[in-house]
Amino acid sequence: MELYGKMAATQDVKGKGEGGDQNFDYMFKLLIIGNSSVGKTSFLFRYADDAFTSAFVSTVGIDFKVKTVYKNDKRIKLQIWDTAGQERYRTITTAYYRGAMGFILMYDITNEESFGAVQDWSTQIKTYSWDNAQVVLAGNKCDMEEERVVSVDSGRLLAEQLGFEFFETSAKDNINVKQTFERLVDLICDKMSESLDTDPAVTTGAPTTKLTDSAPPLQQPGCNC
Amino acid sequence: MGQKISNTSSKRTQNSSFLSFLKRFSPQKPSLDKIVLPRKGVLAKLITPPANKSSDFTRIISDCISFASTRTQEYLVFKDPEGKFQPSPQTLTQVFLMTYMTQSVNQDLTEAFNCTAMTPEQRILLGADWVWAILEKPTKNPKIQIAVQVLHLPDREEAEERAAARKPVSESIQMAQMESRNQNAYERMVDFCTSIGKDCYALFLFFGKRDDKENIYGVLSNNFEAAVGKYDRIDRALIENFLKGLKYFHTPLGMMQAIFTKKTDEALTLMIKFS
Numbered sequence: 001m002e003l004y005g006k007m008a009a010t011q012d013v014k015g016k017g018e019g020g021d022q023n024f025d026y027m028f029k030l031l032i033i034g035n036s037s038v039g040k041t042s043f044l045f046r047y048a049d050d051a052f053t054s055a056f057v058s059t060v061g062i063d064f065k066v067k068t069v070y071k072n073d074k075r076i077k078l079q080i081w082d083t084a085g086q087e088r089y090r091t092i093t094t095a096y097y098r099g100a101m102g103f104i105l106m107y108d109i110t111n112e113e114s115f116g117a118v119q120d121w122s123t124q125i126k127t128y129s130w131d132n133a134q135v136v137l138a139g140n141k142c143d144m145e146e147e148r149v150v151s152v153d154s155g156r157l158l159a160e161q162l163g164f165e166f167f168e169t170s171a172k173d174n175i176n177v178k179q180t181f182e183r184l185v186d187l188i189c190d191k192m193s194e195s196l197d198t199d200p201a202v203t204t205g206a207p208t209t210k211l212t213d214s215a216p217p218l219q220q221p222g223c224n225c
Numbered sequence: 226m227g228q229k230i231s232n233t234s235s236k237r238t239q240n241s242s243f244l245s246f247l248k249r250f251s252p253q254k255p256s257l258d259k260i261v262l263p264r265k266g267v268l269a270k271l272i273t274p275p276a277n278k279s280s281d282f283t284r285i286i287s288d289c290i291s292f293a294s295t296r297t298q299e300y301l302v303f304k305d306p307e308g309k310f311q312p313s314p315q316t317l318t319q320v321f322l323m324t325y326m327t328q329s330v331n332q333d334l335t336e337a338f339n340c341t342a343m344t345p346e347q348r349i350l351l352g353a354d355w356v357w358a359i360l361e362k363p364t365k366n367p368k369i370q371i372a373v374q375v376l377h378l379p380d381r382e383e384a385e386e387r388a389a390a391r392k393p394v395s396e397s398i399q400m401a402q403m404e405s406r407n408q409n410a411y412e413r414m415v416d417f418c419t420s421i422g423k424d425c426y427a428l429f430l431f432f433g434k435r436d437d438k439e440n441i442y443g444v445l446s447n448n449f450e451a452a453v454g455k456y457d458r459i460d461r462a463l464i465e466n467f468l469k470g471l472k473y474f475h476t477p478l479g480m481m482q483a484i485f486t487k488k489t490d491e492a493l494t495l496m497i498k499f500s
Contacts, residue, residue, distance in 0.1 A: 091420040
């Protein structure tokens, strides 16, 4: 099995355009998945651009945004993929699961069907991703308390059963958006540290670790993020 | 082939093998009404006789598309007397989209037939400039989609590429390019449409073609993947070949009618003149 530490280091970003900030220690590929209209795009816009619009525009296929975060003096580039929730795009979206280190699996607390689909989405992750991918379950639109049909306890219980972390969130009111991403990054970093502990070869720059010319060599061996 | 597109006999022979991989063309006779009628200005395109309700929808869509095509054509044929200035390919695409969107909003079309402009990253990942979609009620989920990629005259594209090479490229654009490095833009759009199914069409929209630089043409198909097994690559030359030697084309109205009347899972390929 490919090691977790390598996953972060092998993100293959080339090119040295002036507009691109190639200076980072790690790059994590994250995906936001879940039923159509649960608020995946709004969630990403809130996190990446601190913006929100209530107009619903269905995502076509797939899109992504990039955001850099800092953790323990390490610069971590997040490549966050926003996926279309509709069934017709399933072939194209699942193609992007490969290599993802983390998922935000989202449902809408005002939509029972989207909550019922969480198990199926979890199966999709298992089918198309890899065992070590970290998942946070997010019950979005928690600002709409009056229209709630999925209780907090139901969400938490399901997360426990599936082995996921859990947050209720609101892209509209900016509740737990940043925290969800930060928790996912923490989980990935923890997993990386575990992998590195079990395989010191990674920390010494094993030949199979393919660092690209655009990504600088890791300042210190190992994952201290 | 069930296609009734007229063609010169020599050209037909020349192109028959090329087109033979296409399973089926439109069963309809190309609707030529707008081609034989003299152009009477942009507004004339929107003045249409009353039609029954079912065909109203199709006609309104095609009118919006024709309107955008006619407006874009005005800029396509523009020539600076001093030869120093010309609109960029991106500008022409934007003129088309802005005109279409304005028209479709004015016609209250967007609830049933929407137009989604791709983000710069999506344009690279999916190969499309925008996607038209017929929406299901009440879910507003797409029922039929047309992914559109605009192709400009080669000299225009080369000029834009030279200009782009001098500009900094954003990080996300570089990442999108890396993700898509194994395929060209034509292949990416065909892949995208194929991944959805026969209810997603790829429309390659030519803002001018080599032998007619002042008109807008299109090649629409939900069956381009049939070419993948026969040819090494889907490229511009392959798509341009569809237009070679043709004398008659579908109108935008004929295109929309063909799409609406097509049976599920049926292959459909059309060549259209938009301006």
